[in-house]
Amino acid sequence: MRYINTLHEGETIRTIYLCKGKRSAETRNGKPYDNLILQDKTGTLDGKVWDPNSNGIADYDEKDFVEVFGEVINYNGNLQLNIRQLRVAGKGEYNPADYMPTSEKSVDGMYEELMHYGAQVKNPYLQQVIQYYFVKDEAFIRRFKSHSAAKTVHHGFAGGLLEHTLSVVKMCEYMVGAYPILNKDLLYTAAMCHDIGKTQELSSFPDNDYTDDGQLLGHIVIGVEMLDDAIREIPDFPKKLSSELKHCIIAHHGELEYGSPKKPALAEAVALNFADCTDAKMQTLTEIFKDKNTTDWLGYNRLFESNLRKTSI
Known part of the structure; x- marks a missing residue:
């Protein structure tokens, strides 16, 4: 499998993640899509199913282990997976400890x-x-x-x-x-x-x-x-x-x-x-x-009520 903390922008991947969260929404044009939170033991990744009615997208729900195929992109400084295909994985296909x-x-x-x-x-x-x-x-x-x-x-x-x-x-x-x-x-x-x-x-x-x-x-x-x-x-x-x-x-x-x-x-x-x-x-x-190898400002954080960045040295 590909752990989330090893992903890079521009990659196309096929792997199994835990669907930790799922929320249906609509674009400004009224087109339905799904927001997913994908998880493994290294972290979480935002996923988007832009065409949930596609033949390549099987029925699934939160807490399912799903095999996803799609492209890793950078959106507002964070990685996101645009999912083209999705299916629910069988129990023998994954080790729960990896997630x-x-x-x-x-x-x-x-x-x-x-x-x-x-x-x-x-x-x-x-x-x-x-x-x-x-x-x-x-x-x-x-x-x-x-x-x-x-x-x-x-x-x-x-x-x-x-x-x-x-x-x-x-x-x-x-x-x-x-x-x-x-x-x-x-x-x-x-x-x-x-x-x-x-x-x-x-x-x-x-x-x-x-x-x-x-x-x-x-x-x-x-x-x-x-x-x-x-x-x-x-x-x-x-x-x-x-x-x-x-x-x-x-x-x-x-x-x-x-x-x-x-x-x-x-x-x-x-x-x-x-x-x-x-x-x-x-x-x-x-x-x-963690895993942010940058000294750039990371943006406003609600908990600290401040814009944050790593120390430069």
């Missing part, structure tokens, strides 16, 4: 490192929260290791949730060393648990889309509910500590308009918000600049 974007880091290695931080939590009640999910719940561990951290924007790949969580914990490690006012046990536990709700907010690959609970509740509410499930199983868990831990999760997006029901009121919640935001933004920049 799931995956962390470039060792999942088992990252999990082992995360648990190294978890073992540093000395408070017996908080340690039991960590044990409840990250040691004893095998189904949760499998989901956590393989899940993405987002549908889009940052860490939207298998293993992304683990990679993001570990990065947040590492930033919290620095802050604990720099600012003695921070409670290490509370901050480490909150950092490890801050996005556990994403294991239920998003479906697994290849869908990687919002579940019903993801749409209706969101990962912050789901995460607090999951914490409460653990806390109820731990005898004599201190009420104040429970509220402080839940507050860190509730407030980790920092602002009401970013989805947090409460703004940070504890030093640990402030630190967690900064660590979460920093890693999300730096990973977003990493993904924006």
Whole structure:
């Protein structure tokens, strides 16, 4: 197969991709066409079927693996595939692992490192929260290791949730060393648990889309509910500590308009918000600049509210 990150303008290709998205539209002249998002493990590619009623275009839908034949063009600085032929591929024609974007880091290695931080939590009640999910719940561990951290924007790949969580914990490690006012046990536990709700907010690959609970509740509410499930199983868990831990999760997006029901009121919640935001933004920049061998301006980015480009050296 031809991986998306190896394509070049002017090529004519025939290969199989996952049809991650499909939307029907009309040209200004009223002619129907299909917008596709094609995916493999190296990224996504916009596709256009300009004549969906052509004999060369078979019936297909989102989440189908499709063999496409067409020309790679450059449209507004991005590659696009103009598709002349399309058919749904049979199961024996592709390996699903080729179509799931995956962390470039060792999942088992990252999990082992995360648990190294978890073992540093000395408070017996908080340690039991960590044990409840990250040691004893095998189904949760499998989901956590393989899940993405987002549908889009940052860490939207298998293993992304683990990679993001570990990065947040590492930033919290620095802050604990720099600012003695921070409670290490509370901050480490909150950092490890801050996005556990994403294991239920998003479906697994290849869908990687919002579940019903993801749409209706969101990962912050789901995460607090999951914490409460653990806390109820731990005898004599201190009420104040429970509220402080839940507050860190509730407030980790920092602002009401970013989805947090409460703004940070504890030093640990402030630190967690900064660590979460920093890693999300730096990973977003990493993904924006990836495979873009240019120092030209890339255009306005909504998340950063700025025109972006790579450093010149």
